[in-house]
Amino acid sequence: MxxxxxxxxxxxxxxxxxxxxxxxxxxxxxxxxxxxxxQQPQVMVIACSDSRVDPAQIFDVDPGEIFVVRNVAALVPPFETTPGHHGVSAALEFAVQVLKVKEILVLGHGMCGGCNAALTQAMRGAAPGEGGFVADWISLLDDAREAVVSEYGTEGHAAQRAMEHAGVKVSLDNLRTFPCVAAREASGKLTLRGAFFAITDGVLHLLDESSGKFRPA
Structure with missing residues (x-):
């Protein structure tokens, strides 16, 4: 060839x-x-890189309607000013400060390999390029993992789903550590939402933050 x-x-x-x-x-x-x-999108969607879960397809939107960031497990790191390449933070800053989106939706999903790796710690200790980059990234879920493992263990559908839901909540918490996000949310100019979609049933769930439960949209 x-x-x-x-x-x-x-x-x-x-x-x-x-x-x-x-x-x-x-x-x-x-x-x-x-x-x-x-472009003048009203919504930023933070989603997983998983090829089975495309936000544009799930929400049936046209180009220009949503500003999308995708990464392993749909994670948002906490606000930090240390040197480095902060890709998610840069996209978030642009969406909030320049595009002035009105909503940020964190979209978790079923059968998430990143959340499974966080739960099982299968890549812990791997070298960069051999799983180490993934292990370092999903270490953002370490604290949430402890609560999940304490209640559900590390195996089975219930543990996996709990880890996937926890990932959405971690990203929402981390979003609020960004001063620009916190200020716009406090002023009522920005709304943060959590959502979850599984291809097994095709149902979108929205997070009720007051109860911590995900309910069908």
Whole structure:
């Protein structure tokens, strides 16, 4: 296979691109022209990188409607000013300070590999590039894991689901450590929400923070 010959995976993507050009780009040219002038999404969604859980598909939105950040387990780190590359923090800062989104929704999901790794600690001690980056990232869930393990152990559906729900709550707590987020929420200009979706039943649940329970939307 030469460099100019697409792999089967790339060919599949290119087929989709041509369908998009025919059915998405041309029929909605006016929408694309408007988006050239800038974006004004009202909602930021923080979701997992898992290929099975695409926020744009779940919420059936058009381009320009939601500002999305995806990473392992849909995690938000706490506010910190130490040197480093703070990708999630940078996106959050842009969404809140520049785009001035009105809502931030943290979207957890069923069968989350990141939450499972946090629960089982399967990658603990691995070297960077061999699982160590994942282990370091999901260590954000260590404190929440203790409560989950205490009640449910480390195996089974109940423990996994509890860990997935806990991940959403951790991200919401960490969002509130950002001064710009806390200030806008306090002024009523920003709303934070937790949500959970599982492909096993296709049902979206929203977090009731007063009770800590997730309820069908």
């Amino acid at each position: 030469t460099e100019d010959t697409p792999t089967e995976a790339l060919a599949h993507l290119l087929d989709g691109y041509h369908r998009f050009r025919e059915k998405g780009w041309h029929p909605q040219r006016a929408r694309w022209d408007r988006l050239r002038e800038g």
